[in-house]
Amino acid sequence: MTVHKDNLFQYNTKQRWKVFLLLFAALIAAASLLYTNYLVKNLSLSERTKAEVWAMSTRSILSMPDVDDQFISFVYAVRDSLSIPAIITDAQGNIIFWRGLDSTKTNIKEHGGDSTQQALQYDPTYFEKQLAEMKRSHPPIDLLLDNNETWSVYYKDSDALRQLRVFPYIQLSLIAVFLAIAYSVFNSIRKSEQNLVWVGMAKEAAHQLGTPISSLMGWLELVRMKFDAEDDNILNEMERDVKRLEIVADRFSKIGSTPTLTNHIVYNVILDFVNYFKVRTSDKITFELQGDRTIEAKLNIPLFDWIIENLLKNAVxxxxxxxxxxxxxxDNIAKEEIFIDISDTGKGIPKSNFDSVFQPGFTTRKRGWGLGLSLTKRMVNYHQGQIFIKESEIGKGTTFRIILKSNLRYEPTQV
Structure with missing residues (x-):
């Protein structure tokens, strides 16, 4: 199995686990909502039964004035046991009785003559709002009297039932917030551990490269002296490659430290690297550099060259x-930004992979670790910039866009 297949398998496995966990969380949420709705439905039926009992007890009180006092007391007790808010209206819609409403809005005292009378009156505005809410909540219970007049009983859910309706949403929201915080903390810890491993490996690689690079420089000087080849083109190119190795080692040695950013003309920096890179690629690939030749940005040359190198290698x-x-x-003058568009006429990238290409381990090459674009994005972040796929079309090519601040001061982060 190739490295490409291993990396792609690991990446796909990680993606499948994320989907599985998301589906599992959705299943738990759905089960919680379904069970709560089941309880709400049963309690709602129970409260309607209570409202019907209250309505019938009220009718009994009105239709049986000569019944035994003990029985009447029992009927009153049944009626008064209702805990949900309810209103009875006559055939014309006038409010006759109510239950469980705000007591401050009822039993208003009226003064007449020399005495004070207690009248069953109510605040019209308050009761109209309550009646309208009850009509929206449940269909009325019809109450047929002995004189063939029909009264309507309206009611609304109790406070407990209303709270139960919203409880699962509050509960799930709190759980979601907790899981988001927990995920953020654990993800931060995991990234911190990865960064420590990354920094350790990078510095060790720089250390290991130091000795052979110094030896190669020495051997080159000996070859020049032995064969009197001070201006030999082949040896000059070899020396450029060895110096390139020194730059690579220097890049790795800077991992974990704060990079130094200084003002540079972006065009010149890119031009120097393109001139080095294009002689080491196929003659069938042409390079074109154009755009603003004067705009400056704060750059760390070794790291910025690494960004351009990775993107050009991907394009090749x-x-x-x-x-x-x-x-x-x-030069985006309005926002004080620099756009660097790197385009190729290659095979293109599917839109479904636009975000995935920057994930560690994602690669479509048979021999690759899937780290190039991940490192590129990281180094662009060191420059307080952004990188993304501006556009891509299968069979026609891809354009990556880098956005940097143009010659503005900002605090760099650690590499």
Whole structure:
């Protein structure tokens, strides 16, 4: 099995676990809501039964004035046991009786003549609102009297039932907030551990490269002296490659430290690297650099060259035989930003992979670790910038866009 398949399998496995956990969480939420709705439905039926009992007890009191006092007391007790808010209206819609409403809005005292009378009156505005809410909540219970007049009994849910309706949503929201905080904390710890491993490996790699690079420089000087080849083109190119190795080692040695950012003309920095890179690629691939030649930005040259190198290597790998790589530098004066668009005429990237390509371990190459674009994004972040796929079309090519601040001061973060 190739490295590509291993990495892709691990990436797909991680994605499947995320989907599985998301579905499991959705299943728990759905089960909680279904069970709560089941309880709400049963309690709602129970409260309607109570409202019907209250209505019938009220009718009994009105239709049986000469019944035994003990029985009447029992009927009153049944009626008064109702705990939910309710209103009875006559055939014309006038309010006759109520239960469980705000006592401050009822039993208003009226003064007449020399005496004070207690009248069953109510605040019209308050009761109209309550009646309208009850009509929206449940269909009325019809109450047929002995004189064939029909009264209507309206009621609404008790406070307990209303709270039960919203409880699962509050509970799930709190659980979601807790899980989000827990995930953020654990993810931060995991990234911190990864960063420690990354920093340790990078510094060790820089240390291990130091000795052979120094030896190669020494051997080159000996070859020049022995064969009197001070201006030999082959040896000069070899020296450039060895110096390139020194830059790579320097990059790794800077991991974990705060990079130094200084003002540079972006066009010149990119041009220097393109001139080095293009002689080491196929003659069938042409390079074009255009755009603003004067705009400056705060850069760390070794790290910024690494960004451009990774993107150019990706572009070369995407071009199967011959093609073109274009770099365009655009000054977005309005937002004080620099756009660096790197385009190729390669095979393109599916839109479904636009975000995935920057994830560690994601690669479509047979031999690759899937770290190039992940590191590129990380280094762009060191420059307080952004990188994303601006556009891509299968069979026609891809354009990556880097956004940097143009010559503005900001505090760099650790590499």
């Amino acid at each position: 790998n995407a071009i199967e035989s011959e093609g073109k790589i274009s770099i365009n530098i655009i």
